[in-house]
Amino acid sequence: MPDTILNRCKQNGLRMTGQRKVIAQILDSSKDHPDVEELFARASAQDPNMSLATVYRTVKTLEERGILAKVEFGDGRARYEAAGRAHHDHLIDVDTGKIIEFVDPEIEALQEKIAAKLGYRLTGHRMELFGEKLDDKS
Template sequence: MSNVQLIMTCSNLRKHPRSLNVGPNKMVNALNDEPDLRQVLRDAGLRVTPQRASIITILSETDDHPNVEELYEKVRALDDTISVATVYRTMSVLENVGLVRKLVLDDAPARYEMMPPTNHDHLVDLESGELVEIPGTDIADVMNRVASELGYEIVSHHTVIRARKR
């Protein structure tokens, strides 16, 4: 009996500036390549610091969903003076601004991903801890309807499905 957690998330709150096409081995600064991202920060009255740039760069290059500790280790390759507290603070800032999405899992530190330009969901295998992206579903439609009936406009949603292999 294998235990699995299916995590589905979608977001339609704001237009994603532009998807980052940074090659996996190009250690470039995402914010330098993406003036749009700089502007997102500035528009929110926030400063574009090298720490924030490094974090976004790393996050843009990863296709998994790192937690703060993993992020911190990777970012240190770009900036070996950055502190964990800054990573925490930055993730919070980026989340508020809408550049990253926070995935709150049970019994594990929060994970993060860049805001995806396309809706997609997630599947977490609890045994391996692996978090896999799966194609988006039309769950969003149902949710939109439900939220709409309550007078709300969905900003984002996050579904956790616990399932058993059949």
């Protein structure tokens, strides 16, 4: 059974209404980090009876069950991604809002080294980089 949000809901014993299935499927297929309003727009396009309150309740339930993780990138909007994914960092384009996920072994090693130098064993971290796209003409 693939590790999808929909399957994790079922494994957690959540009752999967038609609207919850729509929301879970949208989250599974999202290549970005949608906020509740974006989820609502996508879900209501598939199910015109979808309410914003249903999306809020579903996201809250999925977050409480450890299925979704809330991520905040300083723009005042709580965004969501599947919880428990392999570690990754984020680069946020400040002009477009595009979020790029990446992993860099050199950065990971440097963070471990810095923690050790300061007398710590790193148990986790979160990193968001903010940047502007370089002009291709330079």
